[in-house]
Amino acid sequence: MGGGTATSASGRPAPRFQRLSRDERRDQILAVARRMFTELPYAEVSTEAIASAAGVRRGLIHYYFRTKRELFLEVVRELTTRVAYAVQPPPKGLSLAETVEWCVERFLDAAEANATTWFAAVDAEGFGQDPELMRIINRTRDLTVERLLKLLELPDPSDTLRAVLRAYSGLADAATREWLQQKSIDRKQVHTLLARSLLALITDIAPAVERN
Known part of the structure; x- marks a missing residue:
């Protein structure tokens, strides 16, 4: 049915894509990456997981930071x-x-x-x-x-x-x-x-x- 809230595979509401400035979007990705690198070993953190948690497309992470290493x-x-x-x-x-x-x-x-x-x-x-x-x-x-x-x-x-x-x-x-x-x-x-x-x-x- 139309008008419902989109959900992810986990059943939680899917992150909404917000219109932010370039600096705001970059800061948002950094904040999520900081939290995830703190909670998990480096090897267990993926750019896909960071993108999902930040509510952005994975390509944006590579656009701003190129690689997971550079982001870290x-x-x-x-x-x-x-x-x-x-x-x-x-x-x-x-x-x-x-x-x-x-x-x-x-x-x-x-x-x-x-x-x-x-x-x-x-x-x-x-x-x-x-x-x-x-x-x-x-x-x-x-x-x-x-x-x-x-x-x-x-x-x-x-x-x-x-x-x-x-x-x-x-x-x-x-x-x-x-x-x-x-x-x-x-x-x-x-x-x-x-x-x-x-x-x-x-x-x-x-x-x-x-x-x-």
């Missing part, structure tokens, strides 16, 4: 850029120790909000050690280090300090994984670990490394 890389690129620049400057008048505490707290906020997608990107089961993915992740760590140096207002940071802070980012990744995935420590404990480690690295360990 764009999801990771968007997330990492957003997280790297998410932290706003701390309140004025804080000591270095207080600023470190404040920065770690903001980092934990971002980690809690985006951890599932970030871990999906880092692990990327079925994606392999893709050079472009590694470049995105390494660039994100570099951006995060530069952002941290700016927030801490450290005078004339050296290349050695930057290297030490990049090493610290590995500790931060491992600590958040213990907190959010393994549940072996809680947020207060991971905050203590990261804040005290960062302060020690800046005030004691990095200068000692610099002298050697």
Whole structure:
């Protein structure tokens, strides 16, 4: 009978094709892809499934992103850029120790909000050690280090300090994984670990490394 609502093979209403601008359509596909890559291993996500969930034709995904790999890389690129620049400057008048505490707290906020997608990107089961993915992740760590140096207002940071802070980012990744995935420590404990480690690295360990 005419006038009924179309349904998919699963019995649910079929997604309606909405008239959106080019940027809106691209953002819509990215949002669906971000959710699906978070929920499922990379190998189990198809462009056909993304298109169906987004209510678009599969050809549009290839039009905007060419391949599933390129779409996944764009999801990771968007997330990492957003997280790297998410932290706003701390309140004025804080000591270095207080600023470190404040920065770690903001980092934990971002980690809690985006951890599932970030871990999906880092692990990327079925994606392999893709050079472009590694470049995105390494660039994100570099951006995060530069952002941290700016927030801490450290005078004339050296290349050695930057290297030490990049090493610290590995500790931060491992600590958040213990907190959010393994549940072996809680947020207060991971905050203590990261804040005290960062302060020690800046005030004691990095200068000692610099002298050697």
